[in-house]
Amino acid sequence: MRAVHLLALSAGVLGVTPALANDDLMKQIANPAQQVLQTVDYANTRYSKLDQINTGNVNKLQVAWTFSTGVLRGHEGSPLVVGNMMYVHTPFPNIVYALDLDQDGKIVWKYEPKQDPNVIPVMCCDTVNRGLAYAEGKIILHQADTTVVALDAKTGKVAWSVVNGDPKKGETNTATVLPVKDKVIVGISGGEYGVRCHVTAYNLKDGKQVWRGYSMGPDGEMLVDPEKTTHLGKPIGKDSSLKTWEGDQWKQGGGCTWGWFSYDPKLNLMYYGTGNPSTWNPKQRPGDNKWSMTIFARDVDTGQAKWVYQMTPHDEWDYDGINEMILTDQKVGDRERPLLTHFDRNGFGYTLDRANGELLVAEKFDPVVNWATKVDMDKSSKTYGRPLVVAKYSTEQNGEDVNSKGICPAALGTKDQQPAAYSPKTQLFYVPTNHVCMDYEPFRVSYTPGQPYVGATLSMYPAPNSHGGMGNFIAWDGVNGKIKWSVPEQFSVWSGALATAGDVVFYGTLEGYLKAVDAKSGKELYKFKTPSGIIGNVMTYEHKGKQHIAILSGVGGWAGIGLAAGLTDPNAGLGAVGGYAALSNYTNLGGQLTVFTLPN
């Protein structure tokens, strides 16, 4: 590996490399007045250069306008703004609205796909959808039933559509897509149904399939090269996945790809993580279960994997590795390196060199994380790169039909999919987190295609001996692996953060507050209670010279399921007063967009 890659964030490299096939998209992404990708930029920084709203005036924010989506379900993701148009998506049935900002949000077109309602119950944990993407005059929607559809951005007419999976087998979708160069990259869900998941590239022009790389299985189907694809600097070798499963179990292996995608134009690599191995009962699937729970770096043209890193070999707790990979360039030691920072469900914040997959930092981003003492950073050690699991919290070692107690974090992770943000000004990451622990009891299950394949009983509760809340909003130093500040929250923070050049960081809460905090200190500067709990991601745009902040409300998702009635109180039987806040006492179902701006 060549060691140093001086790489500007995608916004800065426009036109530098002749290999770039999609200059228009790069230009659209670089324009801070709009947002054309869910991730804001290819690097997934969720940083906006807009600075009209700043620490001095954010307390004067007012609601500018609102819009009801007409659907009462968990609303994840955010609207897009392209030019004078805003595109709003909904959870199932996945309606798309095109609103003209020049005409006070008039609905220019509406697209409502007809999907079989039988897809609903096979979507584990609510019918959320994490939003649209824009490229080359098309709005790309990836529906719950795995249909990928490209709509003409001007008319809403279907340009092409393609079916990526089969809901009858439990294959569904909740994720957004990544348009890159002449392709659209898409993932798939179904880890709780024994689906063998994959990432697939389609032609942006006509929806024709170009490549598909599975998370597990034979080398050819995973698009790995036993000699050239590396894990922690070494070739992965032949049959790297097959060797780590018993018999044919990899065929129901999971490793789903329902998270976010990032892309480095200079390295021509895309990055994403794979989910849990099926089932949740670790005893039933001996081995490391590669390449579940793994960060993948793939060439976007061929899909070939350049490097992989498995964070949680042989998962025993449902710590999916799908959270976003944030690409930054920062100084490590005395040289600038191309970094990838990832806040995993398992509670460790990882920083790697994204060019070669070298592991640089792995530290807990919530001090209560206890299932592993640390990640072994000793390159000469046999367990290099692996978490050192604490026997007491090992559901594998404790075995089937044994209730392992007090495991932190819970299965929903120290952080779930709700994306973090990064400000190059402060060089800090802003991370929405869960502060929840669990008891976990695995047991034997049988596999039926299209039926849940779980195999564990869980109960969850706020982290004991802490502030009593179920979440924190933290600032993280990714180079040193340290929490800079931490704001306690009553509920898990299930909303994607937005960092801005105005040194204000925004996020939403499950009670429904949009909050603005100081990027340097975490001090709360503004809050407003929207009609329903927020699990969407904050976005910003500029229209007619004014910066706006927009957020979708609509409680749901895993958070709405787990927290609606409050978590299980392990002391309930002892007559303790119910101190376990029920989200249903604070908010209700909804589906609304709220847009803020400063007064004239």
Next chain:
Amino acid sequence: MRHLSTATLRPLLAGLALAAVATAAVHAEGAKPADPALANSLNPNDKSAEVDQKILDKAQAVKVEDGKYIDAEGHPTFRVTDTGKKVDWYSYSGYRRYHAECHVCHGPDGMGSTYAPALKDSLKRLSYEEFIGILVGGKQDVSASQQQVMPAFGDNKNVMCYADDLYVYLRARAAGAMGRVRPSDKEDKPEAAKKAEKECLGG
């Protein structure tokens, strides 16, 4: 599975059974005194249990067959002893299965979610037959603002082999006999349960 083949096909009977309950409950004590040896012993301090006396009375076991408790109507029911500390095997097994198969939609402890109804409440209304019917065949209630769709679990052994266990656990939650707490002790797994599980799950 034994119960199911007959039980699922009887929505009409189920309706009749429900209608009969209202009157039956009034006469229950006079008609058939509960066996004191089968009485429940609940935890009076468990605020999360929310006792519903009517449901609790109706669920009173009148006999036990190989560790399985049966109410006056011949339906499976729970038994809680030792001031709430100990439950019968099926209630315990139902607790475990619920928190694997059901809670991802219906929330922890049958409490409901933003996505699916609270089964601790539904079981106050649903008869055994209706419960099993929905479990086997699923349920759809789709409108402009709501899409409640429950899948059919008829082919799912992880659910159907434990249908009675789930019923008994959720009935105990509806009656308030079990709170939002993991049962700390349980009766031994009956031979009948071991045998039925083996036969039902197959290889």
